[in-house]
Amino acid sequence: xxxxxxxxxxxxxxxxxxxxxxxxxxxxxxxxxxxxxxxxxxxxxxxxxxxxxxxxxxxxxxxxxxxxxxxxxxxxxxxxxxxxxxxxxxxxxxxxxxxxxxxxxxxxxxxxxxxxxxxxxxxxxxxxxxxxxxxxxxxxxxxxxxxxxxxxxxxxxxxxxxxxxxxxxxxxxxxxxxxxxxxxxxxxxxxxxxxxxxxxxxxxxxxxxxxxxxxxxxxxxxxxxxxxxxxxxxxxxxxxxxxxxxxxxxxxxxxxxxxxxxxxxxxxxxxxxxxxxxxxxxxxxxxxxxxxxxxxxxxxxxxxxxxxxxxxxxxxxxxxxxxxxxxxxxxxxxxxxxxxxxxxxxxxxxxxxxxxxxxxxxxxxxxxxxxxxxxxxxxxxxxxxxxxxxxxxxxxxxxxxxxxxxxxxxxxxxxxxxxxxxxxxxxxxxxx
Numbered sequence: 001x002x003x004x005x006x007x008x009x010x011x012x013x014x015x016x017x018x019x020x021x022x023x024x025x026x027x028x029x030x031x032x033x034x035x036x037x038x039x040x041x042x043x044x045x046x047x048x049x050x051x052x053x054x055x056x057x058x059x060x061x062x063x064x065x066x067x068x069x070x071x072x073x074x075x076x077x078x079x080x081x082x083x084x085x086x087x088x089x090x091x092x093x094x095x096x097x098x099x100x101x102x103x104x105x106x107x108x109x110x111x112x113x114x115x116x117x118x119x120x121x122x123x124x125x126x127x128x129x130x131x132x133x134x135x136x137x138x139x140x141x142x143x144x145x146x147x148x149x150x151x152x153x154x155x156x157x158x159x160x161x162x163x164x165x166x167x168x169x170x171x172x173x174x175x176x177x178x179x180x181x182x183x184x185x186x187x188x189x190x191x192x193x194x195x196x197x198x199x200x201x202x203x204x205x206x207x208x209x210x211x212x213x214x215x216x217x218x219x220x221x222x223x224x225x226x227x228x229x230x231x232x233x234x235x236x237x238x239x240x241x242x243x244x245x246x247x248x249x250x251x252x253x254x255x256x257x258x259x260x261x262x263x264x265x266x267x268x269x270x271x272x273x274x275x276x277x278x279x280x281x282x283x284x285x286x287x288x289x290x291x292x293x294x295x296x297x298x299x300x301x302x303x304x305x306x307x308x309x310x311x312x313x314x315x316x317x318x319x320x321x322x323x324x325x326x327x328x329x330x331x332x333x334x335x336x337x338x339x340x341x342x343x344x345x346x347x348x349x350x351x352x353x354x355x356x357x358x359x360x361x362x363x364x365x366x367x368x369x370x371x372x373x374x375x376x377x378x379x380x381x382x383x384x385x386x387x388x389x390x391x392x393x394x395x396x397x398x399x400x401x402x403x404x405x406x407x408x409x410x411x412x413x414x415x416x417x418x419x420x421x422x423x424x425x426x427x428x429x430x431x432x
Contacts, residue, residue, distance in 0.1 A: 034106040035070065038113075039153045041084050042074055050075050051113070052135075052150040052158060059146055062167055063199070072113045073150060075133050078102055081113055099129055117141065119184065136160045143181055143188050144195060145173045170201030179211040186218035190230040193253060197234070197243045209248050219256060228304035231257065235282035241266035259300045260289040268356040276367065279352055283310050287317050287349070288356050316346045317353050324354045330364045332372055337411055340379050347373045379415040381407050 042051040051074040057067050074081060078100050082092050091105040100115035116138040117129040132138060135158060139148040145163035157164060166173050172195045174181045174188075182188050189212050196204070219227065234240065244250045244263035254260065265288045269280060280288075290297050297318055301311045323329040338347045348370065355366045383406055388399055410417040 032070075032109070034109045035111070036153065037106060038072070038085075038090070038104055038111055041088050041090065042072075042076060042081065042113075043153075049152045052152050054114075054150050055142075055147050058149045058151050059163075059167065061151075062149070062164065070109075070111050072111055073116060073135075073138060074113055075116050075135075077115050077131050081115070100131055140175060142175055143185070143191060145175055146195065146199065148175060167199060170199055172196045172200050174208065178208050179215065182211060182215045183218065186215060187222050187226055187230055189216065189219060189252075190227065190234065190256070193243060193249055194230065194234045194237070196249070197237050197239060204246070204248050209252075212252060216252065216255060224304045227256075228306065231304075232282050235285045239270075240285065241270045259296055260286075262289050262292065265289070265356045268358070272355070276352075276355070276370070279348070279370075283313050284349060284352055286310070287314055287353055290314070291317050291321060291353070293321050313346070313349055316342065317349060320350050324350075324357055325359050325361070327361055327364060330354075330361070330366070330369060332369065333414060335369060335373055336376060336379065336415065339373065339376055340411065340415070344373055344376070344378070381410060382417070383407075383410075 039051055044050055051072050053070065054073040055071045057070045059065075060067050076084070078097055081102055082094075085092050085104050093103040093105065095101050095103045095112065096114075100117050102113050104111045104113055116132050116135060118132050118134075118137045119129055119141050129141075135150065139150075139160045142148040145161045146167045147163070148159075148161045149163040149167075150158040152158070161175060172192060174192070192208070192212065234243070237243070241263070243253060244266065250263070266285075269277065269285070269288060287297075290300060291314065295318065297314050300306075301314065306314075320329075328334065335347050335351075338350065351366050351370050351373065383403065385395075385399060385403055388403060389395065406417065
């Protein structure tokens with residue numbers, strides 16, 4: 001019952017904001033108990049706010065999105081932040097002390113806390129900063145107006161650059177001069193397209209696109225890890241297909257990631273029922289954009305140092321790519337074998353990937369197969385090495401080969417093996 005009530009409150013909050021622009025949504029942030037604790041230790045009674053929410057968490061609350069991280073800005077210098085929190089038994093990690101950032105951890109919840117700052121110099125990757133007490137100067141060094149919105153614990157907005165209005169109007173504006181902002185950190189090129197795809201309801205400003213094109217080679221200064229991390233966030237967007245519908249954004253994204261050439265598959269993905277579409281994570285979307293009968297995906301994985309898990313999932317799809325046009329591949333008994341030999345998750349990856357391919361298998365009910373995989377019980381091989389040892393086989397290569405041979409017969413026979421077959425094996429061994 002409590003969960004239902006909480007869900008209703010959240011839905012009401014979202015409705016109020018969409019209908020009236022109400023700041024009531026910020027109660028979602030305030031009601032996190034750990035947040036109140038952090039604020040109480042950093043704010044000073046009787047003085048103006050010393051700490052505020054900032055960036056993504058504010059933007060997401062305003063848009064009714066799920067909050068997955070909480071960033072705070074404070075006028076306290078990093079050592080003072082640490083002193084106040086450690087004094088009250090809050091764990092503090094120096095995640096970027098030279099840039100004014102520490103991470104507070106309370107009840108497994110993380111809060112990234114950054115001191116107000118202004119840039120002294122930048123090289124397109126890193127910035128030398130100076131701490132400040134001026135909230136507007138801190139805002140002016142950020143990337144986009146929609147990320148320079150602050151809110152205190154009571155939900156009061158501090159918005160010196162009119163980011164809330166830009167968010168409401170669907171406009172993604174660089175703060176100040178776009179070219180200067182890009183040259184401070186070239187990763188902002190990809191961030192621009194992420195936010196534009198997610199929030200914009202206007203067309204690209206021509207001068208913004210020109211600035212991006214003039215500076216596109218600056219991304220070569222950015223580590224591949226940072227680039228792939230940003231790409232992963234882009235791949236999570238529900239309306240990702242719109243990124244490739246626009247000629248300007250498609251041209252630039254493919255300039256950065258030429259391997260992502262199968263964006264047409266996103267049209268099919270976008271047309272799927274939400275129940276199925278929600279099963280696609282960023283790894284599967286990457287596979288849709290990347291995988292074909294060549295092994296080009298291996299270079300992509302190497303270049304961007306993708307995780308082993310992502311690499312193995314892509315490899316599983318690549319290995320089966322030739323099978324996606326074969327109607328016999330989609331038999332339940334075949335997927336039972338795939339489940340046994342790999343896992344349910346890998347079997348689902350294959351079905352979800354194939355669902356977004358253009359082929360002539362219109363009579364194949366992939367949704368039915370997906371349900372089958374979900375409910376299918378993983379078969380258990382009924383014969384063990386111990387069983388063979390009890391019947392005369394000595395430990396070693398011969399026992400392993402016999403066990404493997406029996407298992408292969410069991411699998412090819414629909415996960416059934418006749419006792420007569422086992423008997424013949426044992427009888428043959430006794431004669432030897």
